[in-house]
Amino acid sequence: MSSSLPDCRDGAALLELAQKIVAASPADETEVTVQRTEDAYVRFADSGPTQSADRSDLHIAVRARLAPQGGGPGFREARATSSSTAEADTARAVERAVALARVSPVTADAPGLAADSCGPQAIPPGVTAMLDQSAADRIAATTRLVRYALDGCAAESLAPAGLVQLTALGTALANSVGRGVFAARGRAAMALTASHAQGGSGWAEDIRGSLTDLAPAGAGPADGPADGISVVERALAKARQNREPQSIAAGEYTVVLEPAAVASLLLFASYCGFGAREVAEESSMLCGRIGERAFSPLISISDDAADRRHGGLPFDGEGNPRHRVALVEEGVLREPVTDALWAARLGRENTGHGIGQPDPHGPLPQNLILACGQASRADLLAGVKRGLLVTQFHYTNMIEPRDLTLTGMTRNGTFLIEDGEVCGPVKNLRFTDSLVRILANVSAVGDEAAACGALFDGELLTPALRVEGFRFTSTTDF
Amino acid sequence: MDTCIKAVQAAEQAGAQYADARLVRLVSEDLALRNGNVVCAEAAEEFGLGVRVLVDGSWGFAALPLAEGAGLAAAREQAPAVAARAVELARAVGSAQVRGVQLGPAEGTVGEYATPFEINPFEVSLTDKLALLQEAEASMVGAQETVSREAGLGLRREQQWQASSEGARQHQVLLRSGAGIATTAAAHGHVERRSWPASFGGNYKSAGWEHITGLDLAAHGERMRDESVALCSAPACPAxxxxxxxxxxxxxxxxxxxxxxxxxxxxxxxxxxxxxxxxxxxxxxxxxxxxxxxxxxxxxxxxxxxxxxxxxxxxxxxxxxxxxxxxxxxxxxxxxxxxxxxxxxxxxxxxxxxxxxxxxxxxxxxxxxxxxxxxxxxxxxxxxxxxxxxxxxxxxxxxxxxxxxxxxxxxxxxxxxxxxxxxxxxxxxxxxxxxxxxxxxxxxxxxxxxxxxxxxxxxxxxxxxxxxxxxxxxxxxxxxxxxxx
Known part of the structure; x- marks a missing residue:
């Protein structure tokens, strides 16, 4: 991870670049975001590493705002981006943004840019460790994890497929009314799918803040219980259980959803449920339910970028401080998240959940946390007379937004539970059900959370859930 | 092309048995209106180099954005370092190799390609583009059940130079244009959306501005509005x-x-x-x-x-x-x-x-x-x-x-x-x-x-x-x- 670009951690340099571009802009208001990324990954499969990449990136976004011609409230605004720090290139980006803003219609209720700042942010130690490590050491550590996964799968005649990825991101934002903020974040992830030749597979994933969290310094297969190694062990254990799955009929079952399965459902509430725009446009599950206990009293959901387990940037796409927002408290639905525009439009506080403006989507909660409950894994299973344990869902998608009706397929291990015991694997099933109904029918919440993503964008923190009457609507032969 | 060739040569000198390099300049423009407001007005530029190498049967890839405004000669100077990163990576991950990559016969074509078009969409005035979208969005006005009206267009021009250690030298310019409208109504507890001519922001083609004007977006807004409203009280499709x-x-x-x-x-x-x-x-x-x-x-x-x-x-x-x-x-x-x-x-x-x-x-x-x-x-x-x-x-x-x-x-x-x-x-x-x-x-x-x-x-x-x-x-x-x- 080395290049001619400023270091991801160098907030002063990135902020100086942003401020220089702001100063050169003729617009009435200007906001500049500079993102520096270093990203390295190795993908692997039965042939060993199949792709390896070491990438530097830079993204500059210039937001130019012009007052309405002839006066009046609001702004005409536009954005231009560039991947270059050269003055000629950034000047061209400013020109493009201003030219676009000049012909844009006025957004009359758009508020002015804000100056307040979330204050200086420490560089997370994981980011420093990741960027200070030599390329050779980092690749060697990554390759050890890959080799351990390959060896583990080979020993059990399983086909491996997986990824180890390390990312460091530095983001600086400056605007023409005096805001200047910077923060850095790291992400390290390892995932492994281990598949039997005759069908059945196991999967596990770990998402942390840095490689040192994923695999502590010096750790390799022989060196101890690094979390990266536990991904391999968990995937192999799941694959051992998921051999020769049996058919099972579609229908309603009590289910224990592991964290990855919960994440692929709950992420749709992030995309299409908890934002102020969707509520204002009557397209959210919150519509008509705010203040109601629509979910099980066991369910509490918040958005909190400051959570140390899986936090995000402390400021949003306009540099506004991200506040913790309680979205669901003991089953009661609360107000949605806002950004500067939607807060002004609705006369509410800005919770700091904007993305880069202008943007059609509106505010988004990008750091959802489903609060842990009291149930151990054994407790979750113990409450099931006859049901299913679901590892993961594949290709979940939304049919209807008001009840968040979703459909998707089970994947990488679905197991019959009888009298609280996991009895054996079953073939994959398709579910079609409403997230509102699912969260209303939660009968137990796990006591341990994991950071999980899904096929589409986003990650969140969630424990496992036990849900009554979960609807499976069709089956497969595998 | 010189930058690509320099990267490929550097990769070979560093020990790669195969290398290819792509220099890409991407220019795009996206405009969207929603309920009368501009919700997207973005002009993006991206320029950078990606180098892929094969070392003893293992792939390595490295990439770096380049500062075109600082001069192409300066950008070119960075090519060997990008190639060296790719080779270093490929060599290191090779220790975990189970079966090496085989590429088959060499591909050394030299050539040019450019998307045919009638009207360069990047030369159409921004005023004309916004006027087209405003007319399209206005065509969906008129129903109180409507909660959103959207009209958008997107343009992409991707210029790519690529070279390989097998002698390929290629330059192509790909132009893509598209536009669409969508409207959403909420009534009777339902939220229903209609899009034209398709979802995913409309219909996109490798073509110029003539494709967008040919869609005649404004002619379809009224029907989309009426159908989205009617769907809110239509019966669900029976099983x-x-x-x-x-x-x-x-x-x-x-x-x-x-x-x-x-x-x-x-x-x-x-x-x-x-x-x-x-x-x-x-x-x-x-x-x-x-x-x-x-x-x-x-x-x-x-x-x-x-x-x-x-x-x-x-x-x-x-x-x-x-x-x-x-x-x-x-x-x-x-x-x-x-x-x-x-x-x-x-x-x-x-x-x-x-x-x-x-x-x-x-x-x-x-x-x-x-x-x-x-x-x-x-x-x-x-x-x-x-x-x-x-x-x-x-x-x-x-x-x-x-x-x-x-x-x-x-x-x-x-x-x-x-x-x-x-x-x-x-x-x-x-x-x-x-x-x-x-x-x-x-x-x-x-x-x-x-x-x-x-x-x-x-x-x-x-x-x-x-x-x-x-x-x-x-x-x-x-x-x-x-x-x-």
């Missing part, structure tokens, strides 16, 4: 077995998800199973498996005029081409890269390895993949259907990791009874399994009904990359399909 007529803007996604993705050879061998999934279309089925009825002919073609993946060469320097993926219902060919073509003994790659921008290594991507037209008129097809549903415009899609069990919902449906279109149906949702579905196809409309539909946002890979392609389709009928609620 049960019925004949299904799919319009082209839904059939295109059916082709994409249930034929295109399972046809990617890296999936078949499990190399995408960690995220995107695998495929039921295994190599033992090639040449014998009945994928669909006799009527079903699916042709992949990266040369078809207007296709979003129509280009001169893929990102491995292989010239574009066409082939049958399914011929007369029988499964006959895969999408491949050079590595994967060699793996199954094919003489040459199908030229479908592509990368997003400069910052990603190429992977196998669906190219333009089309269902060939039949000989029906749509009116005759409806008249010939006793009990069915006509489904229009993608709303929701989901398919399992082997691309068998799928469930799709369209924005709107129309009941067909005794050969006549009847009442509007809300949220028609059908579920089936890929080969069974394609074997239900008993009628396809003719070439007059056939057109290309663009998919500008196809995701694959891990980390995910976005690519674009088109699917040609005319309305087609599928007998006795399972509708669910």
């Amino acid at each position: 049960g077995q019925r004949d299904l007529i799919l319009m082209g803007n839904q059939l295109m996604l059916q082709i994409h998800e249930s034929v295109g993705h399972p046809n990617e050879l890296d999936r078949v061998f499990g190399h995408e199973v960690d995220l995107a999934g695998s495929s039921f279309a295994t190599t033992d089925k090639l040449g014998t498996f009945r994928y669909g009825s006799d009527l079903v002919n699916l042709v992949a073609d990266s040369t078809v005029p207007g296709g979003l993946d129509t280009r001169g060469f893929d990102d491995e320097c292989v010239p574009s081409g066409s082939w049958h993926v399914v011929k007369d219902g029988i499964f006959t060919g895969y999408h491949t890269s050079r590595e994967w073509a060699a793996r199954i003994g094919e003489e040459r790659s199908r030229a479908t390895a592509r990368a997003e921008g400069f910052g990603n290594p190429p992977i196998i991507r669906i190219t333009n993949l089309s269902l060939m037209p039949g000989d029906w008129r749509l009116d005759d097809l409806i008249a010939d259907t006793e009990d069915g549903v006509l489904c229009d415009t993608v709303r929701m899609w989901s398919i399992d990791q082997r691309r068998l069990n799928f469930q799709f919902t369209t924005e709107i449906g129309w009941e067909i009874k005794n050969g006549k279109l009847g009442r509007m149906l809300r949220s028609p949702t059908y579920q089936d399994t890929t080969p069974e579905f394609w074997n239900r196809c008993d009628a396809i409309c003719d070439a007059d009904h056939w057109q290309l539909w663009g998919v500008p946002n196809c995701g694959k890979g891990n980390p995910m990359q976005v690519a674009e392609m088109s699917h040609g389709a005319a309305p087609a009928r599928f007998r006795s399909v399972n509708f669910v609620q």
Whole structure:
């Protein structure tokens, strides 16, 4: 991870670049975001590493705002981006943004840019460790994890497929009314799918803040219980259980959803449920339910970028401080998240959940946390007379937004539970059900959370859930 | 080109047995209005170098954005360092290699390609572009149930230079344009959306401004508004077995998800199973498996005029081409890269390895993949259907990791009874399994009904990359399909 670009951690340099571009802009208001990324990954499969990449990136976004011609409230605004720090290139980006803003219609209720700042942010130690490590050491550590996964799968005649990825991101934002903020974040992830030749597979994933969290310094297969190694062990254990799955009929079952399965459902509430725009446009599950206990009293959901387990940037796409927002408290639905525009439009506080403006989507909660409950894994299973344990869902998608009706397929291990015991694997099933109904029918919440993503964008923190009457609507032969 | 050549030479000097380098300049413009406000006005530029190397059978890739404004000579000076990073990486991960990569015969084509167009969309004034969108958005005004009106357009110009250690030297300029409208109504507890001419922001093609003006967006806004309002009080499509007529803007996604993705050879061998999934279309089925009825002919073609993946060469320097993926219902060919073509003994790659921008290594991507037209008129097809549903415009899609069990919902449906279109149906949702579905196809409309539909946002890979392609389709009928609620 080395290049001619400023270091991801160098907030002063990135902020100086942003401020220089702001100063050169003729617009009435200007906001500049500079993102520096270093990203390295190795993908692997039965042939060993199949792709390896070491990438530097830079993204500059210039937001130019012009007052309405002839006066009046609001702004005409536009954005231009560039991947270059050269003055000629950034000047061209400013020109493009201003030219676009000049012909844009006025957004009359758009508020002015804000100056307040979330204050200086420490560089997370994981980011420093990741960027200070030599390329050779980092690749060697990554390759050890890959080799351990390959060896583990080979020993059990399983086909491996997986990824180890390390990312460091530095983001600086400056605007023409005096805001200047910077923060850095790291992400390290390892995932492994281990598949039997005759069908059945196991999967596990770990998402942390840095490689040192994923695999502590010096750790390799022989060196101890690094979390990266536990991904391999968990995937192999799941694959051992998921051999020769049996058919099972579609229908309603009590289910224990592991964290990855919960994440692929709950992420749709992030995309299409908890934002102020969707509520204002009557397209959210919150519509008509705010203040109601629509979910099980066991369910509490918040958005909190400051959570140390899986936090995000402390400021949003306009540099506004991200506040913790309680979205669901003991089953009661609360107000949605806002950004500067939607807060002004609705006369509410800005919770700091904007993305880069202008943007059609509106505010988004990008750091959802489903609060842990009291149930151990054994407790979750113990409450099931006859049901299913679901590892993961594949290709979940939304049919209807008001009840968040979703459909998707089970994947990488679905197991019959009888009298609280996991009895054996079953073939994959398709579910079609409403997230509102699912969260209303939660009968137990796990006591341990994991950071999980899904096929589409986003990650969140969630424990496992036990849900009554979960609807499976069709089956497969595998 | 000098930058690419310099990178390739540096990679060879550092020990690579094979190298290719791509210098990409991407310029784009996106404009969107929503409820009278500008919600997207973005002009993006990206310029950078990606270098891929093969060292003792292991791949390495490195990428760096370049400061074009500081002078091309300065940018060129960075090429050797990028190449060295790729070689270092490939060498290091080689210690975990199980089986080395074989590339098959060399590909050393020298050539040029540029998307044909009539009007350069980047030379059309911003005022004209916004005026077109404002007119389109205004055409959807007028119903109190409407909660959103959207009109947007997108333009992409991708200029790419690529060189390889096998002597390839290629330059291509790909131009893509598209636009669309959508409106959403909320009433009676339902939220219903109508889009024209398709979902995913409209219809995109490899073409110029003439494509966008040809869509005549404003002429369709009123109907979209009225249908979205009417859907809020329309009956839900009832469950049960019925004949299904799919319009082209839904059939295109059916082709994409249930034929295109399972046809990617890296999936078949499990190399995408960690995220995107695998495929039921295994190599033992090639040449014998009945994928669909006799009527079903699916042709992949990266040369078809207007296709979003129509280009001169893929990102491995292989010239574009066409082939049958399914011929007369029988499964006959895969999408491949050079590595994967060699793996199954094919003489040459199908030229479908592509990368997003400069910052990603190429992977196998669906190219333009089309269902060939039949000989029906749509009116005759409806008249010939006793009990069915006509489904229009993608709303929701989901398919399992082997691309068998799928469930799709369209924005709107129309009941067909005794050969006549009847009442509007809300949220028609059908579920089936890929080969069974394609074997239900008993009628396809003719070439007059056939057109290309663009998919500008196809995701694959891990980390995910976005690519674009088109699917040609005319309305087609599928007998006795399972509708669910």
